[in-house]
Amino acid sequence: MDHRFLTIIPLYNKEAAIERAITSVLSQTVVTDLLIINDGSTDDSLSIASEFESDAVMIISQDNQGVSNARNKGISYAKSNNYDCILFLDADDYWETNHVEELTKNILKFPNATVFANNYKIRKSATTFEATLFSNLETDTSRELDDFFIYNYLNSILFSSSFGFKTSITSLYNEEITHSEDIDFYVQLALHEKIAFNPTVTVIKDETAVNRSHLINLETRTYTDFDIYEKFTSQHKGLKKFLDINRYALAIELIIANQKVEAQQLVSKMEFSNLTAKQQKLLKLSSWQLKLLKRIHHRLSNSGLRIRTGR
Template identity: 45%
Template sequence: MLIIKILVHIPLFNKAATILRAINSVCNQDYTNFDLLIIDDGSTDESLDLIKHFKSDRILIYSQENTGVSATRNCALKFAIDKHYDGIAFLDADDYWWPNHLSLLTQLFTKFPEAQAVASNYNLKRSRKTLETQWSGFKNEKDQLLEHFFEHNYLNSICTCSTLMIKTEAIEKVGFFNEQVTHFEDIDWFTKIGMNLKVAFSFRVTTIIDETAENRSDQTDMNNRCLPDFSCYETEIKKHQGLQKYLDLNRFSIALAYRMENDIRNAAFYQQKINLRNLSLKQQKLLLMSGLQLKSLKHTQKIFGNLGWHLRTGN
């Protein structure tokens, strides 16, 4: 197996309930050639106090005034470049890894040397059960280099900020997170990865994404979110198979979230950019419902779950 030096990054903001679980899942990895960089982004709870007791040369703890998750992740990307790490892997403070996570991702780089980013499968932890993730566009469940990246992202995101590792040398091709965006900043960055890098994927589950955790960004009021409109990628559609549908499905998610809040103006902004042929009839009908009707279908996540579509909103 290829031996590479990995920087693991956990962005931290008011995650006292889950941060120790996340750190322990990193420390328990069976692949040990890594350092862990935790950047506390101005937490106002006891998060920073909880992690100070970790005594290890491999655990680096930085603290800064609150700048947002995109700026925090960018600090980690620049740190990886400056310190000459071979790759950087992300873990959100809500989530946790199984002990074989880093070894599996490293194996993917060994198996597919042309890959510049790799990701593994994950389960979604919800209030009553843990769900297997549904995927699109696969003919088999073998480890594989993705020929048409975007076609595999129609139901859920192949990449997440808890399952992805990217080679440090490839960061220049992708660029950094958009610091003006507070939600869907990860999807925006993954779009650039899909357009610019070769990505390898494994169906083996190595991560639990905990959607029951407190203080998740998907609980933020829609009026306090800054979202991408994806217009900058329109000129790339003809170059990348599946990109237009991928963008439209993300626009659908955002438009539906705005409709839930009866914000018709912002919902219409995203809806008018959607090619309806890329939505199912059920999805099209949802876009015609009022906020009251949508709320009668209970929680937004349940709506998306019944559609086989997972709303992705960052950490």
């Protein structure tokens, strides 16, 4: 059975990377149409994207409304135009030519699943690529995940450029969230959908790209209310720890930004048994100490040395 795929690229001021992203979509061994949502770009992103002469490429331009709005617009377009599956690709990132092909394998292998993810690696510098590690996942074969959350304590199985889903799902991105909106969406999917994972690496997450969203000042952003998912923790054994690890990560960012009151509010919701001893110690450090450690970690990571922060 053939599937109609629609890939969605939210585009905002990515003139340095958008050509590479589009080329990687058009180079797939399994065909996918491409919808670019130009979200009010003010640089040359739109003109670069418009140079691609392909019937598979469509562009919709709008005033800047944020990545969640752009993704939701894409989801609505896919459903209205009878596509079977939706894929996302961030303009910073790019795919190997077999990305859609590997997703298709899991669509066929796991007919009850509605969400499909491939593995990815992280580009730390021009010459350094880091493999992605997942907690409690030691298999080299594709599998349907029985408890999504227990595999996500180190890195996220779902990453915005690495997964796709059937248009039958009803979840949408929360457009009021401007920080960790992806995590909020992943929790929705994990609570309501069946997720299949393919360990084949087909995606490159480029952390060297300029203007990645995590570089935006935290004080200007709103983030996921993890508390609303506490009521599901009795049904999903890994969820509480998953929420606490994400609270921890956000609390560290808030401490670095000198937002100590907001950080403490998150800390008060955590069960410290869900954190490593190292993580517990880091929460006690000052803003300047964490900034120093972050700079050291960044340099070591770019040199290819990994420092594990989860379990």
